[in-house]
Amino acid sequence: MSDLLLPLLLAVPLAGCVALLVLPGRTADRFALPIGLVATALTMAVALWSVFAATPYNASWVPSLGLRVQLGLDGISDPLVLLTAFLTFLCIVFTVRVQPEAGRVRALVGLVLLLEVGMLGTFLALDLLLFFVFFEVVLIPMWFVIAQWGDDTVPGGRVRAANTFIIYTLLGSAVMLLGILLVRAKTGTFDIAALTASGGAGMSSNVQVLVFLALGLGFAVKTPMWPLHSWLPDAHTAAPTIGSVLLAGVLLKMGTYGLIRIAVPVAPQGAEVVAPFLGAFAVVGIVYGALACLVQRDLKRLIAFSSVGHMGFVLLGIATLTPVGINGALYANVAHGLISGLLFFLVGAIKDRHHTSSIAELGGGLYDRMPRLGGLLVFAAVASLGLPGLAGFWGEMLTLLGAFDPAPGLNRGYYLTLMAIAGLGLVLTTVYFVSLIRRVAQGQTAPRWQQALLLRDATPLELAVWAPVVALVVVLGCWPKLLLDATDPAVRMLLGG
């Protein structure tokens, strides 16, 4: 029974999606949200159960391709699976009260459920080709979410933002597929566990570099790594609130998860050669993200660029190739998922109320007119910049610690430089977030908002959605052992002890 838990985890949201597709129009429209709620709540329950009780699942699907349905959970994927199920549930709950302007809730819920299948599948897959299939599953639903429910304030419109997102990601995925097939051609298997255990046997050093580059390119576009990040700001800004939450909270994690789970263990020699470059790009991303944030005039776009910076930290942690660094990367992953998710929820709420997300138009005084929302925004901003005591701190600290003492084959002086520049990026991050708080939350309310009587503060439902996230951010900030105990053993096994 316990080995059926993981297929069940994927089957529940899929069943919800199919139910919405198959039920006749009127019934489906009325029951869309209840079905969505039940499906996501059930998924969360099964996810919790699986984290503790699931055993790996292994079945044959397409023998001629060598594709097997191999699903499994370990310390690296546990937190991500829980994060995914949790955030998706929150998104559906959020949609109960905050209906999208474009309507068609049934289609939106169906697409979100399909997204959930893809996201969970990516974290559960232990077969390279299966991983690729699930990696691709999220593309079309996300495209539709951005293109049909997004807003047009982005230059070029929401369809163009969606197109950029999908074309970039697919190009990365196509290259990733070539890498995967190259691994199979040289080693004869798609099995991730077997490949991790063999540690790159069967592939010469040059081939490993090629494999790491191919796989890494696909993951780098998803992460996103500078300079392949250009799809992110438009996509995040154009997407509806729950789209941005899922994009920032989960989709970005798929790229770094892939690097940790697949690229580094399967091609270790390749990783050693490419890691310094990865670190350099990561650090450029951190600084670039921070600098870009300083000049942003749109709130959503600012949060989007801050994601580029945060993922830079994750990449730096991976580039150190040490347990400390990778633990830090995983921590930063989860923290970013929670914090950015919260940020996008809040910014989405602000945008819905003011009908603008331009910082100039919003003016200051958010504390004044909407104290709860303002307070939460400040909390999220402060968590994002890495205040000790909140989740973001540990990710950044462990990453920098990892860079201080990288893996034996890597040039320490080089990494110390990277660490220093990353520290500079940290300072810049603080600058823009504090500046944001000053401009938006503090000060006087602009006259145009003083007249507006329809600006409600956070509703009880919204608070109910956000409170668990806030709680988790605090818990993970004060008690890092909770997460590290789960990830550390898995990371050590991945890196070979």
Add this chain to the structure above:
Amino acid sequence: MAGTQAIDYTALAPALVVAVTALGVLVLDLFLPAGRKVVAAWAGTGGLVVALATLLPLVGDTRRTFCVPATNVDPVSCSYVVDHLTLVFQVLVLAGAVVVMLLSLDTLRDSRIPAGEYSFLLLSSVAGAVTLAASRDILTLVVALEVVSLPAFALVALRRFDSRSSEAALKLFLVSVVSTAVMLFGLSLVYGTTGAVHLDRIASALARSDGRLPATVLGVTLSLAGFGFKVAAVPFHFWAPDTYSGAPVPVAAYLSVVSKAAGFVGLAVLLTRGFGPYADVWAPAVAVIAALTMTVGNLAALRQRSAVRLLAWSSIAQSGYMLVPLGSAAHGAGSVDAVLPATVAYVLAYAVMNLGAFSVVTLVGRHRPRNAIEDYRGLGRTEPLTAFALAFALACLAGLPPGLLGLFAKVVVFQAPVEQGVGWLAVVMAVNVVIGLYYYLAWAAALYARPAEGARPPSYRISWSDGLAIGITLGAAVWLSVLPRMVLEALR
């Protein structure tokens, strides 16, 4: 030489049934009253189904017929061989033809196309395709290829009072005869240098020769021309968009799926059974052609606003993908056998996906003669099942979930150049897949977009034959997406 050849009629049954049905339909047409000519088409469809049934006894062993006795150099060689490859393609051709006939029923009812002649021509072409799959000597190959092509010219021209139809038919005809002539010249050179017309004897003669005779190289290269035209590969591709636009849409569907599959099986048979030892000569040429074909097809499709033209350019690009495994067979006869299953798998998957797309396009074309992409806007709200069928087919063609059939087919095709070491071809194909996504996605997005202001929302009355065609193709695509073994392991 012995007296008469032994003829295995069971092996010949599918081709015979189709041919007899064709003639029968033509005769039946004489006796049908003017308003009831469509009965001829129904009879034709029935004959195709019977032909499918006659394939059942052939599963299992290889059957050979029309054999010539052994010489002191060569073993017995047969002209008509029914092995696994043959059976797979015969099923594809017959099933595809059934779907095309279903789509044609309403076209025949609504337009002035004579039903009896149409059915006769279609069935004749199918008979040629069925024979082509089983041909193992160059005479049979050429004759079968012509039997597939000649009725197709007439089919395209059958709307006699439409000048676009005749222009399309003329373009198709001229490219076809020229490429046939070039191919025949190449085959004559091959015959001259190897001394045999049976493919297995040609292969052993080529293997025995040391060095590469210029005449043979020229012959092998020129022989590709005829099939290059049939599968619409660069530089023989430019007839396709014009012909598909000018012909009735079911005929375009036939050309793009069944006729193309026939071309591919002929090419596969010729290259793998006949020219295997010369793989290092033809494989690089095929690789370059594949790369050019997919790129030209995808780039041209980006600009298309007409549904049929877009599908035409998209089929050209898909032909490029199907040629990739054959272009990867760079290391001699062993690698040729390794890459053939990939091409076969993709041709099968493509047939299902493309027929699915064409079914919906035919349906929309009946109600919106212009058949522009704009005419599909909003179809998702008024005809959800039809729109889903088209969207699923487009997802398969693009190679993204939920179109898993297309995804697996592309993975299989990608494996060929990666495993054989032809990296540049894999990279070109990867880039092309991304370019291709753009126009498939734009079309799928139009399906689910809001209808334009003031436009009539598209709502159609779907006849049972159109519905059945769409249902069959959608069902096959979904089934094969979940259980792709039948397609991917077809040659086992």
Add this chain to the structure above:
Amino acid sequence: MPLLMPLLVAALLFSIGAYGVLVRRNAILVLMSVELMLNAVNLNLVAFDVWLRDALLSGQVFTLFVITIAAAEVGLGLAIVLLVFRNRETSQLDLLTELREEPSDPAGVGTAAR
């Protein structure tokens, strides 16, 4: 007669035919050029058959088939040319442009078929 002579003549005929196909504007003249190419093939096949002393006479048999195919093609081709001429009053290939993607047609749709 040495093999080379018929082969040379065939190659010459083929080239003339190919030239005709590429250069000629009239559909019927293109057809004639294709016939020239096909006859070059026939010459090739018969020459090779005699030179190889083929026991199956496959070259000559092939030639018979090619002649038949050529006849069928010509029959069908002339019928199509006649149809075009009846609909368009011309058989000049460069004047047949109705199906092309017109730059003046902004939708790129042209006149699609039903």
